[in-house]
Amino acid sequence: MAELTISVVIPTRDRPDSLGRLLRSLESQNRLPDEVIIVDAGHPPLGADRLRLEHPKLVLKYLHTAPSVCRQRNAGIRLAQGSHVLLCDDDLELPDNYISELARFAETNTGAGCVTGFVCEPDKAGQFSRSFAAPTARHLLFAFLFQLTVWGDVEGVGGSWITRMAITAVKRWYRRRGNTWSLAGWPLVTQVRDSVVRTGIYGLGAALVRRDWLLLSPYDESLGPHGIGDNYGVALGFPQECPIHVLPHLKVLHHRDPRNRPGAEEVFYLRILALEHFMRRDRRFSLTNRVFLAWSLAGSAAIFLARRKTGLLLAAVRGLGAVLTGRNPLSRNTGGHGS
Known part of the structure; x- marks a missing residue:
């Protein structure tokens, strides 16, 4: 070698x-x-x-x-x-x-x-942070419902007697899915032990x-x-x-130096555009996955609205519009992959 x-x-x-x-x-x-x-x-x-x-x-x-x-x-x-x-x-x-x-x-x-x-x-x-922390039961169930990203120790999630059966089923789904991506294309890093x-x-x-x-x-x-x-x-x-x-x-x-780092709202919007852009270019993703992406953004918008995070809400709505209309600014430039 x-x-x-x-x-x-x-x-x-x-x-x-x-x-x-x-x-x-x-x-x-x-x-x-x-x-x-x-x-x-x-x-x-x-x-x-x-x-x-x-x-x-x-x-x-x-x-x-x-x-x-x-x-x-x-x-x-x-x-x-x-x-x-x-x-x-x-x-x-x-x-x-x-x-x-x-x-x-x-x-x-x-x-x-x-x-x-x-x-x-x-x-x-x-x-x-020093390890993959376990998400809360509420966070996990919401992320599963809207197929959002999950980045943590899913096996460490507990639940009350009311949610125990649902949590068990959701954990089983994430085990089968593995450390890949949700149906909406968002990254999953859940099997971390x-x-x-x-x-x-x-x-x-x-x-x-x-x-x-x-x-x-x-x-x-x-x-x-x-x-x-x-x-x-x-x-x-x-x-x-x-x-x-x-x-x-x-x-x-x-250390996340703040210099030359865009704000959270712009980062979220640009991340949506990038995700949709790559999903369109990769044969592992289909129209069904892009429909789930739109669904995930609706879920994100709902949580931002509930928390009165206006900037992130507007970013989610803008991203949802780009996904639904197919007018992603990144996809207009087909010659940008390396040089």
């Missing part, structure tokens, strides 16, 4: 503090990457000389491009020389053993073309992926500068139904 070599690809834009933290965590790895490619869209540019001076332990390559996360990632992947690419969002912080653990798993599981640690997201209080969680969809912002997989399934450059929904399209292009291996014991912190 050929030696596994690792190129880190980091798209960044005007987040020098976050990027510096990530690069320091890369310098602290007990297995250094073979190269680090920074694709900078910031103004003013960070500059290669400055970065090399500040991070002498890393073999750095530097590109400056126009702002577009998907285009930046694709450019870095094309430039990479490694057999594998470690995709890194610029606001991550990696534990010292992160690269060595991912590489060891990839080397001993040759069919695993994509492996990632557990991405710990901060809550409103700034506390990081194994030491390695295999899933069809997961964030790729800290994933080690075979470079040839990424060249065959590039990031869709029609998604706009923020690339909302980009990982969904890339993962759909990977071989196997559940190609992503998640190592729950290996934690990586995602």
Whole structure:
């Protein structure tokens, strides 16, 4: 078997503090990457000389491009020389053993073309998640009814004597469905108790992926500068139904730098457009799935209305309109899948 070599690809834009933290965590790895490619869209540019001076332990390559996360990632992947690419969002912080653990798993599981640690997201209080939390019974039943995304330990959901039979039936449905997607196309990561969680969809912002997989399934450059929904399209292009291996014991912190990050309402709307866009392009989804997508948005709109979240309600209604009329702005650009 050929030696596994690792190129880190980091798209960044005007987040020098976050990027510096990530690069320091890369310098602290007990297995250094073979190269680090920074694709900078910031103004003013960070500059290669400055970065090399500040991070002498890393073999750095530097590109400056126009702002577009998907285009930046694709450019870095094309430039990479490694057999594998470690995709890194610029606001991550990696534990010292992160690269060595991912590489060891990839080397001993040759069919695993994509492996990632557990991405710990901060809550409103700034506390990081450390595991797949179980949703509430109410949340699970509502998500099942409207075929919304579920991202958590479904097996850990309890219920009262009134809901116990319904919860048992719903759990059985999610077991059969596996870590794929709902009937509406939303990601499902519900079977999470194994030491390695295999899933069809997961964030790729800290994933080690075979470079040839990424060249065959590039990031869709029609998604706009923020690339909302980009990982969904890339993962759909990977071989196997559940190609992503998640190592729950290996934690990586995602600091969610607010700079150049759109608001929740815009993110939700763009995610709807991206989902519908990819569903139309993938033969695994049919008109029936798009009908369920519309149904799921009706459910989302109802809950936003009940909670008086006007911005998200309007985003759901706009997204529903795009699904029902077929007027998805992303689908008008058929030439944006890579370059």
